[in-house]
Amino acid sequence: MGAFLNKPETKKYNESGEGNGLRYGVASMQGWRVEMEDAHHAQLTLNGTLSDWSYFAVFDGHAGARVSAHCAENLLECILQTDEFRREAIADAIRAGFLDLDKKMRELPELSNGEEKSGSTAVCAFVSPKQIYIANCGDSRAVLARNGAPIFATQDHKPELPTEKSRIVQAGGSVMIQRVNGSLAVSRALGDYEYKKVMDRGPCEQLVSPEPEVFVHERCEAEDEFLVLACDGVWDVMSNEALCAYIHSLLRLTDDLTTVTNQVIDTCLYKGSKDNMSIVLVVFPSAPKPDPEAIRADRELDETLRQRLTALIQKSADSEEREDTSCHFSLVLKQLLQENIPGLPPGGGLAAKQALLDKIYREFYPEHADSSDTFDCQAELAEAFQTN
Known part of the structure; x- marks a missing residue:
């Protein structure tokens, strides 16, 4: 089966917590893949004056787990240390943090020797008392739900998208079989330095860009139900609408978010997902209660x-x-x-x-x-x- 196991590895990692008026649950599963390359970060409260802010992220590694693990450990700090964050320009700070992390990782000995080929997509969210800042780089996705339906979703960065393809071509590459140079299935990612070697172009003009798209949403306490961050192993078999409806129905059966997130990735496995699967579910006060x-x-x-x-x-x-x-x-x-x-x-x-x-x-x-x-x-x- 090539890069797949004969039987899926269904043992799960779980995590959950509550604070700042939020509840969250995490579930991840290796599935059919020979290696678990996903990583995540969930932090209900940030340090200092940001104690009422929360941060959640999912990282989907490819060609190895080194970059996704490093991003999970360091992206938050890279964002918080930017001048933009100190000026409270949060959207700019998130973008700057992604670029800074990608630059710093490139200098790591294990990545600079050319032997390590791994990269990682990323999707993250900062939840403040009034806003939700969402950023994605690659094809991990965030979806915000109200009334059991998606009201916002990030767009996956795929090479065949016109703006992505234009950048790739201008950097001297091509898009074949919907992949960068016929190989990489995403057009934005952290790491993947073999696709970031065009000397006369900036970091966001390479074959693969580390630049995230950043979105800001005003919170609506009366309507916001939940936020989902998940890798493409989930989205490969579930549409935004289907997943929101499914989670909405599960929350009417139990308030145990471990049970809910485990049920989601099990269902995705049964629906045919062949990839690693990770999901972070952030539940707001207006989410359905057990009925x-x-x-x-x-x-x-x-x-x-x-x-x-x-x-x-x-x-x-x-x-x-x-x-x-x-x-x-x-x-x-x-x-x-x-x-x-x-x-x-x-x-x-x-x-x-x-x-x-x-x-x-x-x-x-x-x-x-x-x-x-x-x-x-x-x-x-x-x-x-x-x-x-």
């Missing part, structure tokens, strides 16, 4: 799914289809997809319930107790989830 009616409806849905899956398993138990035991689970789930089952989680669909369905299936076939059996035909099943 007894929603919880009751979810339990009724689980029971309906149990009854329907049990009927399908029993129907196919003695058929010729049962001979292929490795894909039997996939077969019955695809049959279940053909049924009109009301009340499935918005944005998540049946994939959001695959863990439950897998558990029910194992009750009938305990010989499949190894959870890796679930993924024997996962690619086929993920395609069914996507087209349903």
Whole structure:
């Protein structure tokens, strides 16, 4: 499978916290990739006079984890140390901090010898009492939700975008198969110094630029529900609208943000994501609260799914289809997809319930107790989830 494992690594890293009127949850998973290259940073309160400010960031490394890890440790400080930040020109400070970090990293011995080829996308947010400052560089994405729908999303920096392609071409490069010089799938990133060697051009005019786009939003306490920062392993299989609707529905079932974020990346895995996955969920006071009616409806849905899956398993138990035991689970789930089952989680669909369905299936076939059996035909099943 090339750069992929035979079975996904589903062990998760979790983190959560509460302060400054915010709650946040983090979940990350290596998934199918042979290495975990994501990193993140979550800090509820900044030092000194910024105690009522919070900072969150996700970094998606490629060709190694060194740059993403270094960015997670140092980007915040680079931003805070800029002259622009001292002048309270926050948007300019964020931009300057990104450029300063990229310049400093280039001088690190492990990166300057030419052997280290890694880079990292970045998406970060500063949440102050009145504003939200959001910056992205690459294809990690931030989405702000109100009423269960996105009201703002960053745009992924892809080489085929006209402005990005123009810069690449002017720097002497090309865009082939939607990649910089046919190789790199993002047009802005930290690190990636082999794409930043054009001597007569500035740092933001290279084949790959470290410059972020920075956005400022006024907070609306009556409407702001949550902010999502996530790498492309999530967005590859979830649209902005689907993910916001899904998280909104999950928050009506539980206030445990570890449970919510774990559920999101599990669902993305079932939907077919082949990448590392990391998500930071920042929840504002107006986010949905657990609702007894929603919880009751979810339990009724689980029971309906149990009854329907049990009927399908029993129907196919003695058929010729049962001979292929490795894909039997996939077969019955695809049959279940053909049924009109009301009340499935918005944005998540049946994939959001695959863990439950897998558990029910194992009750009938305990010989499949190894959870890796679930993924024997996962690619086929993920395609069914996507087209349903």
